[in-house]
Amino acid sequence: MTGDLEHGSELAARTALNIYMDFAREFSVDSALELLRKARSAGWHSIDNKVCQAICRLSSRFQAEDIDELELTLRDNMSDTTSLIVVLWVLFMNDSINSIHERRNRLITRIITEIPDHDIRELPLITPSMNDTEFWQECLSLWVAQVRVWRNNPAVLGNAAQFASFCDYNTSAEWFLQCKRVDPTNPAWPHQLGLLYLREQNRRGVPTDHEVLSAMAISELEQALSLSKHADDKPAVEIDLMTALFDNRRFAEARSHANSLIRECHINPDPWQRGLSVFNSNTILGLMSLAEGDAAKAKDHLLASVTPPDEQIYYFFPPRVFEMLLAKKLLKNGEFASVRSFLILCSKASDPDSSIFSKWIREIDQGLTPDLGSHLYKDSSG
Incomplete structure (x- = not known):
């Protein structure tokens, strides 16, 4: 089946992933990892969501004690994002255990410092526990340092802005606006900025703030919709715009x-x-x-x-x-x-x-x- 991903079409790749999703328990972990690595590296936009779902399904097969070997592979190679996301999922699901919590925090720190341009879409996996305020500030400081170095790199800026959206509205908005300046045709940035404005609108209690922020949010979401070219991107933006309206x-x-x-x-x-x-x-x-x-x-x-x-x-x-x-x-x-x-x-x-x-x-x-x-x-x- 991995040959479908290496030499076949997007349709063949999607079919292979559907088979994995239906028969996830039938595949060995090594076979599943190989399949998902190839799917992730194939560069086919239309199967991205399916790959994320399949990685999540694979992660459910691990317990915290089962990932030591997988985590070892990341010590010298953080670019293996498929293994990285599997490890993050398992650590995330077991974060209430103190030793696991510490391992997860160490891995989050490595991600920010070593691969700030990562393509990890499952944002909760790489954000600290909500009550860990000291670690939040430590991570935000690391992102500030990365943005100083990579001011014109939209991947780094976008990851930093996503992180800051949980804890620092003004910084997050500034970084998303910079994303729009350096990558003006990407619908992800006005989409994320619109969602940020909506969350801030819901947080504030002043009616005049609501009106201003809702107008800003809807404007950004309309821009994101106009920039969306992929049939599988457009609905997510339009759903958020419809809901805001x-x-x-x-x-x-x-x-x-x-x-x-x-x-x-x-x-x-x-x-x-x-x-x-x-x-x-x-x-x-x-x-x-x-x-x-x-x-x-x-x-x-x-x-x-x-x-x-x-x-x-x-x-x-x-x-x-x-x-x-x-x-x-x-x-x-x-x-x-x-x-x-x-x-x-x-x-x-x-x-x-x-x-x-x-x-x-x-x-x-x-x-x-x-x-x-x-x-x-x-x-x-x-």
Whole structure:
């Protein structure tokens, strides 16, 4: 199968990765690492997300004590990013153990100092624990030093800005703006800057700040969308723009983007991105229908949010990231039957090991109102 990645097409590579994802337990660790290294180095943009998912799947096969040998390979070769990400995943999942926490911090420090231009997209893996304030400041100082040296390197600037976005809004914004200056056609920078402005908008309590920051965020996201050339990049940007417009009560524009995402979702080669487009767009459309007093249309959108609109494969995410605001509002309106049907569809589309949907369905059957958990969107629909 690794030959498919070395000599074949993007389609062959995606097929090989799909096989690995379906039969991850059947592959030896060495074979899996070889496959993923070749996939990562092939340079095919359309399989990047699939590679990240496969690396995460591989990481779940390790325990903390199993990675010593893998970590040894990184002592002299930090450029093996596939092994590096596997190690980071395992350390991240076991960070509550003191000895593991210290190992993880040492590795984060090495990443900043030795490979500041790394291509590690899983940002939580390379950020300190939230309560480790002293190490946060140490890392930020290391990034400041790297930016002084690599002022015109967008990879270093982008990594530094991403890190600072967790702890220093002004520094992060400054570095993202510098990214835009040195790499003006890359949609990643206005996209990330727009998300930074939205997080800061949510953090601040002053209404005038909200208006200014929301306008800045939407402007950046619109710019990012106009720069997005890849079919598998565009939906992520458009989902964030649609959500920002909805949160700021610009419903006509949000509806236009939602309809666009549904209309064009089949173009995206990644079934996870297709699923995100369908789910988020219908959630927004349903919330707006409910705000307009059209409960019947809102229920239709609820069911459509987890229903593939065509014959392609659509992957929907497990419950920890499902947006449940529309279902919660319909429950509040007494629409228990529709929400029950939605939860059944969720259970079929999600991780088969998940029991949360069964629990919620059982509670509805018992005449109870299930707590569907927290939501990602602000309640802007009134």
